[in-house]
């Protein structure tokens with residue numbers, strides 16, 4: 069695994085757990101973790117349960133006793149690490165968004181197709197797909213329970229940078245993160261809604277905003293928390309924010325649905341508010357991550373005097389992934405979706421099949437992000453999503 073902070077901890081938890089919860093055909097060994105600072109990565113290896121540590125990710129890629137590389141670094145290093153790992157015959161799990169640019173994402177998808185010919189698998193870490201209520205939502209939509217889909221309403225709301233004194237961490241720098249709220253959390257609701265509906269976004273009209281354009285430089289930069297540096301003379305040195313704080317867009321999907329998306333880090337009071345509602349000709353489904361063990365379902369085929377939104381408690385053994393966990397009514401949490409991700413990847417590798425979301429799937433999300441940025445730059449003009457080239461999609 070490369071990178072050991074927020075996602076590194078979540079993925080480590082999944083790798084530690086997956087063989088103990090699920091009955092898998094392969095046994096996961098947590099061989100080595102990589103970071104840039106010797107002392108910190110040594111401590112992380114100890115804390116997270118990795119046998120060894122290194123400060124050189126290339127040494128992992130060339131080791132014969134390593135079969136899979138898990139990329140948990142910021143987007144500016146995804147392409148280099150993932151492409152080198154695939155070329156060396158290692159399966160790859162790469163965090164989202166797949167890359168920082170379309171060019172990188174296309175190269176990664178092409179590398180994944182070349183590797184696949186040799187039985188080498190790759191997957192992008194859109195973990196919210198594997199929250200059981202979300203997977204159930206997809207199953208119900210596919211089974212026709214809400215009929216023809218008309219509306220998709222998706223929002224991913226956070227508030228961790230509303231304070232203008234919050235420092236300029238890597239997520240606020242385009243060269244490190246690619247984009248802001250759009251690629252970080254907007255990517256999740258793009259993937260989630262496309263996964264649930266089976267439809268793809270074909271075009272968008274978008275606007276983005278950067279509310280705070282200059283921020284103090286950080287003392288030490290980590291994921292979602294950091295301390296502002298004290299510049300000489302007590303005045304913190306500042307730097308420009310080069311990404312969006314918020315991104316909103318309307319979209320059309322290839323199956324006829326129309327959609328609204330909102331991704332923001334300025335929704336004061338909303339910490340990790342991921343909400344999706346889908347309205348169809350026969351009913352509706354709605355999910356709110358703050359109540360992640362529940363799914364709301366409205367069945368418009370019921371007698372009119374009995375209709376109403378039903379709260380499905382998604383904790384039954386018949387629900388996706390849940391037969392391996394606790395008795396009905398004993399909910400699961402944020403980390404479980406990562407264990408489900410690890411399970412599905414290991415099972416796909418053992419079965420010799422392609423895990424999803426593939427790098428091609430993640431490239432398609434990246435193309436939507438790119439269309440949003442292009443639309444916003446052109447005063448919100450309608451912008452088609454570029455198609456994935458056929459050789460990559462295959």
Ligand SMILES: NC(=O)c1ccc[n+]([C@@H]2O[C@H](COP(=O)([O-])OP(=O)(O)OC[C@H]3O[C@@H](n4cnc5c(N)ncnc54)[C@H](O)[C@@H]3O)[C@@H](O)[C@H]2O)c1
Nearest residue numbers: 071072073074075103140141142143145163164165290291
């Ligand atoms: N799936 C999700 O829900 C989710 C949530 C948060 C972040 N992410 C994604 O995960 C990735 C990492 O985000 P994070 O929140 O864990 O960030 P983070 O800042 O918490 O951790 C990044 C880690 O990468 C290491 N690192 C940075 N550059 C490196 C390099 N060149 N070589 C080796 N190590 C390097 C850092 O030392 C740190 O350990 C990003 O792509 C982000 O978009 C996904």
